[in-house]
Each structure stands twice: as C-alpha cells, then as structure tokens.
Amino acid sequence: MNILVTGGAGFIGSNFIYYMLDKYKDYKIVCLDKLTYAGNLSTLKRAFENPNFQFVKGDISDRVFVFELFKEKNFDVVVNFAAESHVDRSIEDPEIFLKTNVIGTQVLMDAARKFDIKRFHQVSTDEVYGDLPLDRPDSLFTEETPLRPSSPYSASKAAADLLVLAYYRTYKLPVTISRCSNNYGPYHFPEKLIPLMIIRALNDQPLPVYGDGRNVRDWLYVEDHCSAIDLIIHHGREGEVYNIGGRNERTNLEVVKTILKELGKPEELITFVKDRPGHDLRYAIDPSKIKNELGWEPKTSFEEGIKKTIKWYLDNRDWWEEIISGEYKDYYERMYSNR
Helix, strand or coil: CEEEEECCCCHHHHHHHHHHHHHCCCCEEEEEECCCCCCCHHHHCCHHHCCCEEEEECCCCCHHHHHHHHHHHCCCEEEECCCCCCHHHHHHCCHHHHHHHHHHHHHHHHHHHHCCCCEEEEEEEHHHHCCCCCCCCCCCECCCCCCCCCCHHHHHHHHHHHHHHHHHHHHCCCEEEEEECEEECCCCCCCCHHHHHHHHHHCCCCEEEECCCCCEEEEEEHHHHHHHHHHHHHHCCCCEEEEECCCCEEEHHHHHHHHHHHHCCCHHHEEEECCCCCCCCECCECCHHHHHHHCCCCCCCHHHHHHHHHHHHHHCHHHHHHHHCCHHHHHHHHHHCCC
16 A cells, blocks of 8 residues: 655654654555645654655645645545644744645645545544533543644644544545544653653753643643554545544643652642633544544553653653754744743
C-alpha cells in the first residue's frame, strides 16, 4: 500500500508514520509537510533511515503542487493530519487556520477524487463538539453530538469535517473521519499543556495554569490513537465518523500536579493565569462505536502513559531544547507574560 501522510512532521502524524512503518514492512509512506513552526524534520530522523519512507515539503493548499504529487506517487490512501491546531494561536490569528484546515482539506480531496484513491481519512478533534458541563460526568460526546465549536481552530476543523462528509455524499469519495480526545506522548510540541509543564518543571520555572485549572480533558496516549486510525483506514465503513477517546478524564490541575509529583517538584511552581477566551469546560468521548465495530480500545492508562511521556522528554532533551530556543520562546512571552 502507498500512503500519503500529510502533516507527518508534527506530533501525531510523526507517531503514526513510525507506527505504520514498524507494523507494515511492505507499505510505502510519503510524508507531506509544510514545516511550519510545529513541523520539525528532526522528529522524523529515524523514519529517514527506512527505504519505504519519503519526505516531501509542500503546502496542502497549493493545488498545482498537490495534484502533481498525486499524479507522480499514485497513492492508495491519504491520511490528513495537516492542520493548524493550537487554540491560542487561532484566537490570535484565525486566517491561516481557515486556509490550511478548510481549503487545504478541499484541495487534498479534489486530488483524491481525480486520482481515484481508495480511502481519504480526515483526522479531526473532539473540540468540534464544543464542551460539556462539569457537573454532568455522565454526559459524553458521541458521533451524533451536534457540532458546536468554540474557537476559530475548532470551527475550522468542524467546517472541514462537514466538507469531507459532503464530498462523500456528493461525489462518493471514500472518506472516513476520526475525532480524538487530547493526545499526549513523544514529539509533542512544547506549547501544548503536558510537554510545556514537563519542560518548565524541569527548569524550575512557573507553571502557568489557565483560570482555576478545573477544565477537564480526556487524555489519549498517542500510540493508541495511531492504532485506531490504522483500523479505520483498513476496516472502517466509508462515510462514517469514529470517536477515539482514552477514557482518562483529568482536570488540567490534576495533570499538572501529576507531572510535578513524577518529577519530584513542588506544587508551589503552579501559577494561575488569566483564562483563555471561550475556554471549553470539559471534553469527554464515548468510543463505543469504534469498539463495537472495529474492536478498538485504548491500551494505555494515564498513569502509565504520563510516566512514559516524562521519560521520553528526559531522554530527548536535544529535541525540545532546539525548539524552545527559537520562535517558540517569543510566542511563549507573547501569550503568557501579561496574564
């Protein structure tokens, strides 16, 4: 099988590439990535050693470029991870989110139609559903939950999802969509909650927590997410949406305290900062559909996954130190210094 993975130099995309190369020795993987701030070629260092892997730099919204690539490579499957994905950045500058997440998805699907790919898989997020009340622990997102995005980021992902389903209905493009809860694990970009807190705790720096830290997220270890997508692209029903959840709900404050405890750092490092505009209260996914149809369940508990993640950041300092020495440092100061 010949698979195009867009956004493969990012966090989840790179983990998916490694998962597939390790599992399917005869599959060819082409990674297409624009290498924006969150894309990092050093993340793919081990993949470059595999003769079945190829990297191509490019923009998924560049129609001429994308069509030429599809014509040359004759892909069987497209897995679209490419997305601007940070909520704070989308509040700061929404335009690039619409271009990449909506127009880029359209361009990829137009190319997929023209060159008869067997499956187009859109990687989405539980954030398209909006949020859930904190006082209703029994309420969960299902695939039937109405879309109610809260941020420019989640609105752009919801728009892309609807476009994907429209291409299925209108053009019979063989599509699937997955909506996942919050991922964590190796190669997670340092602006996200878990790696940010690990790195700042290691440096004995203040740990900025939005509001009162009571916002709840369902945490999914990234390798479990990759295994779910693998099942969907091979066995998922065309035109269907599958929720992928970790069944690991934690408040942001609980996550931060767990990290501090694992690292032997004092909770006094926690600093509460002004809340994000429109901050969603709670995300929680019901993954019953993918369990019942494809037999998937998360294998990694949060307790196990956070230990593995912290160990990875301890063992791979060169990777994240290189990142935070550049543009990210300016971004961090812009987002948090006045809160």
